[in-house]
Amino acid sequence: MLSEQFQELNVADFFYKNKDLVGFDSPHKATYMIVRELVENSLDACDGHRILPDVRVTLSRVEGEGGQERYHIKIVDNGIGVPLEAVPYAFGKVLFGSKYSMRQNRGTFGLGGKMSMLYGQITANSRVTITTSQGGNKIYTFELSTDIRTNTPIIYRRDEADNKSHFRGVKIEFDFEGDYGKARDKIIEYFYETAMILPYAQLTFIDPNGTLLFYPRITEKMPNPPVETQPHPHGVDLELLKRMMAANPHTSLQVFLSKNFQRVGERTAKAFLKSNGFDPHMEVSQLSTRQLTKLVTALREYPDFLPPDPSCLSPIGEELLREGIKRLLSPEHVVVTTRPARAYEGNPFIVEVGIAYGGAIMPPDKPGKVQLYRFANKIPLLYDEYSDVSMAVIQSINWNQYKVKLDEAPIAFITHICSTKVPYKTAGKEYVAARPEVEKEIDLAIKQAARELRVQLSRMEKAEYRERRTEVLRKYLSMMASFSTFLAEKTKEPDIDSLLREGGVKKRRKGAVQLVDDPPEDEFKEKGKA
Amino acid sequence: MERNTDRSEFARKALKDLGISIYNQMEEGRFPEVMIPSRQTNNIYYDPKLEQYVLGDKRVVRSADNVKHVKPLAQLLWVARIGKELIDYDRVSTLRDLFYMSKNIDINFATQQESDEAVYDLEALLSMPRESFNIFPHDRGAIFGDLTVRYRVKGFKDSLINLTDNPDGVNIGPALDNAELVKTTADKVIAIEKGAIFIQMIREKVHEKFNAILIDTTGQASRSARLLIRRLNEELGLPVYILTDCDVWGAHISMVIISGSVNSAHITGLNTPSAKWLGFWPTDINRYKVPTMKMKELDWKRLAELKADPRYKEKFWKEQLDAFERLGLKAELEAFSSKNKSVSQTFLVETYIPEKLKELGAI
Numbered sequence: 001m002l003s004e005q006f007q008e009l010n011v012a013d014f015f016y017k018n019k020d021l022v023g024f025d026s027p028h029k030a031t032y033m034i035v036r037e038l039v040e041n042s043l044d045a046c047d048g049h050r051i052l053p054d055v056r057v058t059l060s061r062v063e064g065e066g067g068q069e070r071y072h073i074k075i076v077d078n079g080i081g082v083p084l085e086a087v088p089y090a091f092g093k094v095l096f097g098s099k100y101s102m103r104q105n106r107g108t109f110g111l112g113g114k115m116s117m118l119y120g121q122i123t124a125n126s127r128v129t130i131t132t133s134q135g136g137n138k139i140y141t142f143e144l145s146t147d148i149r150t151n152t153p154i155i156y157r158r159d160e161a162d163n164k165s166h167f168r169g170v171k172i173e174f175d176f177e178g179d180y181g182k183a184r185d186k187i188i189e190y191f192y193e194t195a196m197i198l199p200y201a202q203l204t205f206i207d208p209n210g211t212l213l214f215y216p217r218i219t220e221k222m223p224n225p226p227v228e229t230q231p232h233p234h235g236v237d238l239e240l241l242k243r244m245m246a247a248n249p250h251t252s253l254q255v256f257l258s259k260n261f262q263r264v265g266e267r268t269a270k271a272f273l274k275s276n277g278f279d280p281h282m283e284v285s286q287l288s289t290r291q292l293t294k295l296v297t298a299l300r301e302y303p304d305f306l307p308p309d310p311s312c313l314s315p316i317g318e319e320l321l322r323e324g325i326k327r328l329l330s331p332e333h334v335v336v337t338t339r340p341a342r343a344y345e346g347n348p349f350i351v352e353v354g355i356a357y358g359g360a361i362m363p364p365d366k367p368g369k370v371q372l373y374r375f376a377n378k379i380p381l382l383y384d385e386y387s388d389v390s391m392a393v394i395q396s397i398n399w400n401q402y403k404v405k406l407d408e409a410p411i412a413f414i415t416h417i418c419s420t421k422v423p424y425k426t427a428g429k430e431y432v433a434a435r436p437e438v439e440k441e442i443d444l445a446i447k448q449a450a451r452e453l454r455v456q457l458s459r460m461e462k463a464e465y466r467e468r469r470t471e472v473l474r475k476y477l478s479m480m481a482s483f484s485t486f487l488a489e490k491t492k493e494p495d496i497d498s499l500l501r502e503g504g505v506k507k508r509r510k511g512a513v514q515l516v517d518d519p520p521e522d523e524f525k526e527k528g529k530a
Numbered sequence: 531m532e533r534n535t536d537r538s539e540f541a542r543k544a545l546k547d548l549g550i551s552i553y554n555q556m557e558e559g560r561f562p563e564v565m566i567p568s569r570q571t572n573n574i575y576y577d578p579k580l581e582q583y584v585l586g587d588k589r590v591v592r593s594a595d596n597v598k599h600v601k602p603l604a605q606l607l608w609v610a611r612i613g614k615e616l617i618d619y620d621r622v623s624t625l626r627d628l629f630y631m632s633k634n635i636d637i638n639f640a641t642q643q644e645s646d647e648a649v650y651d652l653e654a655l656l657s658m659p660r661e662s663f664n665i666f667p668h669d670r671g672a673i674f675g676d677l678t679v680r681y682r683v684k685g686f687k688d689s690l691i692n693l694t695d696n697p698d699g700v701n702i703g704p705a706l707d708n709a710e711l712v713k714t715t716a717d718k719v720i721a722i723e724k725g726a727i728f729i730q731m732i733r734e735k736v737h738e739k740f741n742a743i744l745i746d747t748t749g750q751a752s753r754s755a756r757l758l759i760r761r762l763n764e765e766l767g768l769p770v771y772i773l774t775d776c777d778v779w780g781a782h783i784s785m786v787i788i789s790g791s792v793n794s795a796h797i798t799g800l801n802t803p804s805a806k807w808l809g810f811w812p813t814d815i816n817r818y819k820v821p822t823m824k825m826k827e828l829d830w831k832r833l834a835e836l837k838a839d840p841r842y843k844e845k846f847w848k849e850q851l852d853a854f855e856r857l858g859l860k861a862e863l864e865a866f867s868s869k870n871k872s873v874s875q876t877f878l879v880e881t882y883i884p885e886k887l888k889e890l891g892a893i
Contacts, residue, residue: 469597476604483607487549494556
């Protein structure tokens with residue numbers, strides 16, 4: 001297992017030397033990343049297991065002797081917790097990942113969370129304190145850090161106590177050097193948008209100034225958690241294949257494929273192998289490097305595999321998306337669309353879109369500006385929105401046909417892409433690349449929602465028109481009632497309320513003022529024209 | 531119109547009928563509507579029998595059920611209401627005045643043109659001129675001659691007035707318009723385009739010399755003046771002669787008195803079909819050898835317009851227009867002064883008018 005150790009070393013070391021590449025490139029950016037990564041791990045530990053999330057974050061300043069400001073972060077969740085024996089590895093060792101399965105998660109293998117702790121260790125020489133229980137009788141507390149050189153946990157303290165309060169979840173605490181002043185806006189925006197996409201979560205954040213940000217849960221409905229599935233053959237790469245084979249070295253190719261990949265049965269495996277010139281009975285360990293490369297290419301390109309199974313995805317769903325948007329944007333209209341699952345390169349994905357219009361939403365303050373809230377796997381994307389595929393799609397649509405003036409309308413867009421592998425453009429998970437398959441789905445979703453919006457807007461226009469009409473009719477009819485009473489030399493005015501209420505008796509031309517030489521009815525050529 | 535009937539009574543009755551119709555429609559739970567003869571150009575025809583422009587059969591329905599009609603309909607009824615008040619209280623108003631009155635109430639005339647339109651609609655609907663419901667143009671025109679009238683205006687009722695009493699003539703105003711024409715010794719009416727010539731003719735006692743009632747139209751005759759001319763013709767049986775400058779504009783001043791204007795095609799009873807253009811004709815230019823002027827661009831343009839008008843197809847009028855075209859000249863009535871022997875004996879009165887009256891068989 002020499003090669004695996006080599007990789008483990010590399011990961012911790014790699015992060016140590018390249019923290020800017022993964023979003024920790026300045027104290028304020030690191031502050032934002034730490035909050036975000038820890039919150040996402042906590043949320044995964046909750047809603048990934050049908051637990052309604054309750055996540056509390058406290059950030060406080062630590063008195064130091066000058067230099068960069070130091071902070072103490074404490075995050076508590078009510079997730080499934082971590083089993084005692086897994087704690088040191090879950091928090092004290094940077095893992096590259098060992099699962100060969102697919103499932104929609106916020107982060108990949110909890111890497112970001114561990115990097116956050118590592119950042120604290122590097123900048124503030126801080127140990128991490130972990131308190132966890134899975135809800136049993138015992139609660140465990142660890143104090144640990146990571147040996148960067150060997151990528152192994154160093155345990156300083158390990159306590160066990162009675163879980164009197166029936167705590168379940170994880171509490172993490174450590175120090176780091178950061179800059180909350182500059183990170184504040186993004187962190188608050190992060191919680192705001194997270195509350196939008198997760199109306200079933202309860203989020204609490206107390207910032208270093210003592211300001212409380214609290215988003216209560218507004219619904220107890222949750223989307224179904226993603227089901228773990230095997231990888232789809234279209235999505236394999238050489239590394240993944242090698243690792244999978246290393247775990248099953250003595251099986252035949254046919255069995256290996258059918259046991260380890262979704263949408264591949266024995267018959268499909270056989271047909272695939274034959275059509276690509278492989279012997280189905282060959283042992284996987286016998287494959288030469290060249291054959292291995294050829295197999296990867298063939299798996300990715302074989303057209304007869306069924307599309308990927310979307311049960312590994314967990315979209316928010318139209319109802320919850322609507323709730324979340326209503327709660328935070330308070331618009332007059334909300335339209336939402338959840339598209340059916342599609343796939344790119346063996347990675348299933350689902351696009352969800354919401355359009356909010358009117359109400360508390362303000363029109364853009366300058367032309368070309370678009371209010372767009374982007375989400376990927378239930379996490380908000382806060383940077384580089386104008387590079388994002390959703391923005392490109394919105395700007396390419398001809399909005400006139402949806403009765404929307406993009407530069408003037410009080411309109412906001414919400415896009416959510418969930419996938420086992422969101423096609424981020426950069427390592428920092430800031431924006432989604434314009435993969436044609438993804439772009440097309442976003443386009444279809446937005447247009448579908450826009451059509452519904454147009455229906456709602458014109459319905460509203462009609463209702464407004466009716467209201468205006470009644471108003472105008474009332475005004476002038478009451479004048480006519482008064483004038484005609486005067487002209488007819490009567491005392492009591494005719495009743496116009498019933499006229500307005502009942503819309504008038506069916507018209508009979510005969511009742512109109514009879515003029516000298518009035519032509520017969522069928523000769524009214526100019527009826528209605530004035 | 532019957533001889534010497536009070537127009538106000540007709541108007542009052544018509545306005546009441548309109549009110550009852552609207553009132554009843556609303557009482558019966560229907561959106562009220564009226565049908566108004568269309569005043570669009572495609573509904574205006576020249577009626578050779580009536581010798582005037584008239585409206586065709588096309589009707590416009592104004593229904594309160596239509597949100598676009600409800601305002602004009604209410605405006606129309608407001609004008610009707612004001613008309614009734616004007617009659618009831620014996621007051622008069624003008625189109626301009628009416629527009630300002632509308633500011634008292636939220637009836638929303640955007641411009642005077644809009645309130646004018648409402649008045650025209652009411653005229654068309656009731657088939658009577660707005661003077662009938664006491665909306666008058668500003669006074670224009672005057673009358674002088676042996677005519678005795680009895681006013682119907684409150685405070686002046688039953689007083690008999692002779693129109694020779696005022697040496698400058700009497701303004702043709704609302705009171706005169708609806709006055710009873712009691713008696714006259716005159717046997718003709720001479721309408722003159724110009725105020726200065728009118729005064730000059732009074733001083734030269736043209737009314738006595740020719741036994742005529744003189745009327746100053748001050749350019750294009752106002753509707754009141756036209757109405758009065760018609761009444762003199764219709765009620766007192768006086769033939770009417772019109773004296774204008776020798777230009778296309780003068781010709782048309784005569785024509786409007788004779789057969790009305792396109793603008794008032796929706797009202798009958800304003801024209802005097804038997805009236806005659808006494809002069810100054812273009813065919814008189816060579817005969818009298820007076821100073822002339824060349825026709826200007828505007829004159830030529832107007833000439834072309836008149837030539838297209840069906841009323842000018844008649845032999846006499848066609849000859850006159852052809853004469854303008856052939857000569858390219860015009861002349862004013864004052865041009866006859868070049869032949870005056872003295873200021874008290876003008877060529878116009880001494881020579882031209884009697885010759886022309888003779889020519890037309892009036893004396």
